[in-house]
Amino acid sequence: MTSLLQVQDLVKYYASSGLFRGGDPPVRAVDGVSFEVMRGETLALVGESGCGKSSVGRTVIRLQEPTSGRVVFEDNDVFALDRKSLRRLRRRMQIIFQDPYSSLNPRMTVGAAIAEGIEIHRLAVGAEIGRRVGALLEEVGLDPGYARRYPHEFSGGQRQRIGIARALAVEPSFIVCDEPVSALDVSVQAQVLNLLADLQRDRGLAYLFIAHDLAVVRQIARRVAVMYLGRIVESGPTEPLLSNPRHPYTVALRSAVPEPDPGRKHARIVLSGDLPSPSKPPPGCPFHTRCWHPARDERCRIEVPLLRPVEETFAACHYAELTPAAEALAEA
Numbered sequence: 004m005t006s007l008l009q010v011q012d013l014v015k016y017y018a019s020s021g022l023f024r025g026g027d028p029p030v031r032a033v034d035g036v037s038f039e040v041m042r043g044e045t046l047a048l049v050g051e052s053g054c055g056k057s058s059v060g061r062t063v064i065r066l067q068e069p070t071s072g073r074v075v076f077e078d079n080d081v082f083a084l085d086r087k088s089l090r091r092l093r094r095r096m097q098i099i100f101q102d103p104y105s106s107l108n109p110r111m112t113v114g115a116a117i118a119e120g121i122e123i124h125r126l127a128v129g130a131e132i133g134r135r136v137g138a139l140l141e142e143v144g145l146d147p148g149y150a151r152r153y154p155h156e157f158s159g160g161q162r163q164r165i166g167i168a169r170a171l172a173v174e175p176s177f178i179v180c181d182e183p184v185s186a187l188d189v190s191v192q193a194q195v196l197n198l199l200a201d202l203q204r205d206r207g208l209a210y211l212f213i214a215h216d217l218a219v220v221r222q223i224a225r226r227v228a229v230m231y232l233g234r235i236v237e238s239g240p241t242e243p244l245l246s247n248p249r250h251p252y253t254v255a256l257r258s259a260v261p262e263p264d265p266g267r268k269h270a271r272i273v274l275s276g277d278l279p280s281p282s283k284p285p286p287g288c289p290f291h292t293r294c295w296h297p298a299r300d301e302r303c304r305i306e307v308p309l310l311r312p313v314e315e316t317f318a319a320c321h322y323a324e325l326t327p328a329a330e331a332l333a334e335a
């Protein structure tokens with residue numbers, strides 16, 4: 004597999020929206036995130052709401068300007084591109100959202116919405132445009148005749164398919180999927196995940212797949228990065244990360260996923276307290292205010308743990324070697 008996207012030390016801060024504008028510390032939404040995506044693969048980015056996943060997704064494709072860091076996509080230095088080059092590159096990097104309705108113009112037919120990118124990037128002219136729109140609708144499992152209808156005439160799952168067709172229209176090699184199934188019923192979720200997997204196989208697409216829990220990740224991703232307060236706290240191949248997580252935060256997320264094998268028990272670890280404010284992240288280990296690890300000590304409050312190889316994953320915990328499995332906690 005060859006590398007498609009490299010993200011190095013990405014930082015995205017937002018100016019505080021508090022009353023004391025300028026005086027309040029910035030929101031540290033993304034605080035030094037690095038990862039790589041290979042051609043044709045899926046990397047999942049997982050973490051609870053507010054941990055910075057969407058900020059990573061939007062900044063990587065430069066829908067938002069970064070605070071600092073470097074992104075290389077298909078050998079282009081994304082943050083150094085001028086507007087024209089960026090527009091050309093946009094064709095290759097697309098995004099789909101949790102709620103495709105918000106990104107579809109209610110007064111535009113589905114066909115016109117899908118055709119927009121084809122026209123902007125001059126990928127086809129005349130009757131060829133309509134033919135392509137029909138083929139795209141078919142490819143995502145919809146009737147080509149739907150091109151004449153409006154977004155409100157469709158169900159949530161169908162709208163997500165339209166959002167996918169729209170992204171595919173410009174022939175990308177990479178799609179940021181920002182919680183594309185989080186708002187759908189479980190049965191519809193599976194259908195959309197299968198569609199994404201089929202499209203990946205047929206078109207060699209790579210995905211950055213954003214999710215707030217680990218439940219859908221096993222079905223779609225080869226590798227996983229777990230985020231907490233703007234940082235990656237654990238990353239690695241999906242299977243070892245799910246079966247033998249080394250960061251106590253990953254163990255907690257994992258414990259919330261129903262166990263398919265009823266013979267295997269694990270404790271449900273409910274984290275105490277709320278996610279700390281990303282404008283005032285705790286010193287030392289950012290997870291220490293909610294950590295349940297038995298070895299947690301004074302060091303955790305002072306020293307920032309770095310992401311380092313531990314068994315089969317990379318984990319940012321001083322005591323990752325000693326992290327108990329959720330199963331062990333169930334027996335205790």
Ligand SMILES: Nc1ncnc2c1ncn2[C@@H]1O[C@H](COP(=O)(O)OP(=O)(O)O)[C@@H](O)[C@H]1O
Pocket residue numbers: 017018020030031032050051052053054055056057058059281
């Ligand atoms: N445009 C923005 N302006 C100010 N703060 C923002 C903005 N977008 C996101 N944030 C804040 O940044 C943090 C991370 O948000 P986000 O990237 O949306 O996380 P996630 O997708 O994991 O829920 C949150 O505290 C959120 O409130």
Ligand code: SF4
Pocket residue numbers: 250251252288289290291292294295296298299300303308319320321322323
């Ligand atoms: S470094 Fe300490 S506080 Fe942080 S996750 Fe590990 S044990 Fe918990």
Ligand SMILES: [Mg+2]
Pocket residue numbers: 056057058181
């Ligand atoms: Mg989000």
